[in-house]
Amino acid sequence: MPSYEDDLSKFEEYDTQVLGISVDSIPSHEAWQKSIGGITYPLVSDFYPHGAIAEKFGVLRKEAGAPAYGAAERALFIIDKEGVVQFIDVHPIGEQPDNEELYEVLRKL
Template sequence: MPSYEDDLSRFEEHNTQVLGISVDSVPSHEAWEKSVGGITYPLLSDFYPHGAVSEMYGVLRAEGMSERALFIIDKDGIIRFIDVHPIGEQPENEELFEVLRSLHSFA
């Protein structure tokens, strides 16, 4: 998710808050953040109750891990974009910016 960090100012131009969330513990998040040289957006832990948020969004796997997924949620709490993809892949940020631009055209 360092690519989000690289484009954080572009996300902010769209009045967007980037969040990272996983079923990992806070110490695990801190270790990962350190390993990638730092992250300035919030990392949230869905550790306890384990996977509750992931389950609510339909991305908790039976083995207790969450899928690699992206959600764009508008200010009214409506999910406008979902992308579930293999762990080693993610959509290009430009695809996300296209979705964000399309949301602004409805505002």
């Protein structure tokens, strides 16, 4: 997610709002932001009711006994101004699509 901070002005060129959502608590978000030197885009805590947003987007790990049960998958969504999901990428932790791939989707909107 720091790469989004680094390229925030480029995202803004596409009239885009970058938003982070995590099932972690607000204190956890604050500690994470501090550990990476801060970010300027908003973070949403999907902590209570736990994972409600992640569940609506189909990325909450709900299988009992599964690794990281109750966590959200690492996922990116691009939602247009009409609220239609235009892009979904679910990826392993530590990986994410190159921002240029996201810009390509945004150019088409």
